[in-house]
Amino acid sequence: MVVSDLVAWLDYAGVAVFAATGALTAARHRHDIVTFCFFAAVTGIGGGTLRDLLIGAPVFWVEQPAYLAVCMVAAALIWILGERPQGSRLLLWLDAVGLAAYSVLGAAKAAQMGVPPLAAVVMGVLSASFGGIVRDVLAGQPSVLLRREIYVTAALLGAGAYVALRLAHVESSYAALGAFGGAFALRAAALRLGWALPAFPGRDETKPAAPWTGVPPTE
Amino acid sequence: MVVSDLVAWLDYAGVAVFAATGALTAARHRHDIVTFCFFAAVTGIGGGTLRDLLIGAPVFWVEQPAYLAVCMVAAALIWILGERPQGSRLLLWLDAVGLAAYSVLGAAKAAQMGVPPLAAVVMGVLSASFGGIVRDVLAGQPSVLLRREIYVTAALLGAGAYVALRLAHVESSYAALGAFGGAFALRAAALRLGWALPAFPGRDETKPAAPWTGVPPTE
Amino acid sequence: MVVSDLVAWLDYAGVAVFAATGALTAARHRHDIVTFCFFAAVTGIGGGTLRDLLIGAPVFWVEQPAYLAVCMVAAALIWILGERPQGSRLLLWLDAVGLAAYSVLGAAKAAQMGVPPLAAVVMGVLSASFGGIVRDVLAGQPSVLLRREIYVTAALLGAGAYVALRLAHVESSYAALGAFGGAFALRAAALRLGWALPAFPGRDETKPAAPWTGVPPTE
Numbered sequence: 221m222v223v224s225d226l227v228a229w230l231d232y233a234g235v236a237v238f239a240a241t242g243a244l245t246a247a248r249h250r251h252d253i254v255t256f257c258f259f260a261a262v263t264g265i266g267g268g269t270l271r272d273l274l275i276g277a278p279v280f281w282v283e284q285p286a287y288l289a290v291c292m293v294a295a296a297l298i299w300i301l302g303e304r305p306q307g308s309r310l311l312l313w314l315d316a317v318g319l320a321a322y323s324v325l326g327a328a329k330a331a332q333m334g335v336p337p338l339a340a341v342v343m344g345v346l347s348a349s350f351g352g353i354v355r356d357v358l359a360g361q362p363s364v365l366l367r368r369e370i371y372v373t374a375a376l377l378g379a380g381a382y383v384a385l386r387l388a389h390v391e392s393s394y395a396a397l398g399a400f401g402g403a404f405a406l407r408a409a410a411l412r413l414g415w416a417l418p419a420f421p422g423r424d425e426t427k428p429a430a431p432w433t434g435v436p437p438t439e
Numbered sequence: 440m441v442v443s444d445l446v447a448w449l450d451y452a453g454v455a456v457f458a459a460t461g462a463l464t465a466a467r468h469r470h471d472i473v474t475f476c477f478f479a480a481v482t483g484i485g486g487g488t489l490r491d492l493l494i495g496a497p498v499f500w501v502e503q504p505a506y507l508a509v510c511m512v513a514a515a516l517i518w519i520l521g522e523r524p525q526g527s528r529l530l531l532w533l534d535a536v537g538l539a540a541y542s543v544l545g546a547a548k549a550a551q552m553g554v555p556p557l558a559a560v561v562m563g564v565l566s567a568s569f570g571g572i573v574r575d576v577l578a579g580q581p582s583v584l585l586r587r588e589i590y591v592t593a594a595l596l597g598a599g600a601y602v603a604l605r606l607a608h609v610e611s612s613y614a615a616l617g618a619f620g621g622a623f624a625l626r627a628a629a630l631r632l633g634w635a636l637p638a639f640p641g642r643d644e645t646k647p648a649a650p651w652t653g654v655p656p657t658e
Numbered sequence: 659m660v661v662s663d664l665v666a667w668l669d670y671a672g673v674a675v676f677a678a679t680g681a682l683t684a685a686r687h688r689h690d691i692v693t694f695c696f697f698a699a700v701t702g703i704g705g706g707t708l709r710d711l712l713i714g715a716p717v718f719w720v721e722q723p724a725y726l727a728v729c730m731v732a733a734a735l736i737w738i739l740g741e742r743p744q745g746s747r748l749l750l751w752l753d754a755v756g757l758a759a760y761s762v763l764g765a766a767k768a769a770q771m772g773v774p775p776l777a778a779v780v781m782g783v784l785s786a787s788f789g790g791i792v793r794d795v796l797a798g799q800p801s802v803l804l805r806r807e808i809y810v811t812a813a814l815l816g817a818g819a820y821v822a823l824r825l826a827h828v829e830s831s832y833a834a835l836g837a838f839g840g841a842f843a844l845r846a847a848a849l850r851l852g853w854a855l856p857a858f859p860g861r862d863e864t865k866p867a868a869p870w871t872g873v874p875p876t877e
Contacts, residue, residue, distance in 0.1 A: 246639070247639050249585060250587070250638045250639050250640075251585075251587065251638060251639060252587060252592070252635065252636035252637065252638055252639070253636060253637075254591050254592045254595060254636060255584060255585075255591065256639070258564075258584060258591060259584075261561070269493070273492055273493075273711055274707070274711075274717050274720060275717075275720060276716055276717070276720075278495060279493050279494075279495070281558065282493060282494060282495075282554055282555075282558045283555065283558075285555050285556075285557035285558050288557050288558065288561065289557070299639065302640075335720055336720075336721070336723050337723075338723035338726050338727070339719065339720045339721075339723050339726065342699070342726065345696075353796065357576060357795060357796070358572065358576070358582060358584055358585075359585070360581060360582070360585065362798060363796060363798070365693060365696065365697075365796055366687065366689075366693075366796075366797070366798065368688070368689065368690060372692050372693065372696060373690070373692045376692060416690065417690035417691060417692060418690060419688045419689060419690055420684070420685050420688050420689060420690070420694070420737065421688075421740075465858070466858050468804060469806070469857045469858050469859075470804075470806065470857065470858060471806060471811070471854065471855035471856060471857055471858070472855060472856075472858075473810050473811045473814060473855060474803060474804075474810065475858070477783075477803060477810060478803075480780070488712070492711055492712075497714055498712050498713075498714070500777065501712060501713060501714075501773055501774075501777045502774070502777075504774050504775075504776035504777050507776050507777065507780065508776070518858065521858075521859075576795060577791065577795070577801060577803055577804075578804070579800060579801070579804065
């Protein structure tokens, strides 16, 4: 009971946090309130939308407009509160919560629909990362995919751990909490300690070493 | 009868006009005729395609290839007529007709399928704007989303007014015509008078003030 | 029997080759292994995914994770083998095989589902080209669409020839092989002889003549 309540709250919280990162992107480009809402909605519900299309489920927010309302509220809050240095730091951590929650919820919804394990893992990863990818493409900024930091990898850990624990017959709520904790811990380590996976060796032909990561340029 | 004929014509006209803006983008980049057709099709039918996928309807042009043929004809016309300064101005106004028509038609189709009001409004906005967004992303040019002008907002007015009028039990054809007129009038005002919504206040960190709009740079 | 085996092999081979081009893009940007797999999967199965969504079929790789596994293997191979000048040349030719195979397979699957001829041709073109388009958009590099070379055109020939031969009551396997051969021959000619369709005449306002093609700049 308590666990399933927690899951429902994580669901709305994940949408709200992703939506806020979308609105912040609109703020950085000085957009108007309608574009704020557009970016908030695309980022907040984009990942789950792709997941539902791929597994053949009805798209979750079409029947439950509460998700759209959550995105609008997030956009309005960012508009009212404005940009604050400490807010953007806070959001990075909330985004880590959303990432971990959505990787697990996405995999769980796919598994529930009878999707095979490997594809269910992919659905978890897409649920957690696709909204942010579309946000970056629409804003014309380098995608989270192109940053050499542990982001998609944390989603992969969350979705993979959930599916693996379920295959080992761990009860669904416990599997979800364990996988959520693992994904959040990995993302937190990346944020605090600058963890990154080793890059493909060789000289980058396209640009100088990315300044976003804590790792030294590839040798 | 006359009204429903008008709606059918607005439908094809909207696709043709959007397709022409796609072909014009290909012309600006000196592409070949196949890429002309590709851009015309993506822009002409992209918005309605996303709407149909999201509401779970069969994608409209798959069963009725006449829409594809309209896009090909539009691409061929742009190829033959070439670029003309006055043509691009004309197209801006025709695009305003397409925008207004599609925001209403998109919302109406969603409402007909039983989609709840808030989601139906979103479907109208996406039908009217998504084709142009994909066109801009594929062409690598700044998206219509990133221009601080009233474009998505006009689509929002059209879709929102239609849904609101229907909730107030206005007959469907009248609601459609009223909403179409409102959306077109707002877009026309933006084109003629340089109307824009207020931007999020603060210094734009990403680039100098956009030269596209009639509004002064944000203070 | 032999022909249908060939078709099945072409299917996996096409996915593998497209996936390898995705992984090579990740290699050029010095990404980590997770991003390698992401780019490999998006490029390898992106086109078929869009086709299945548009024709209302279950997405092919969700039920058959072997396709995902093929993408992972392709990503791992590129990671291990590294970039080699001759490898990238080989891949260009393998990509031509994938392009020809997928244009035919995509049109054939759509036709089998009862999609009308013109729309089936579009499905073939999208199956063959959409994965590469998404790869380029995500990597922030100029899309294959924007290069003035015969690429989408070869896919159009393959899909169009297959549908035309089937309408002329040619047996499915023969139609597939003939269309495949035509598409591959056209793409090969483009690669070897620098063939290109004539560009839309006029001065390119957006950038200097593209250096990718064998054709002289438009006059």
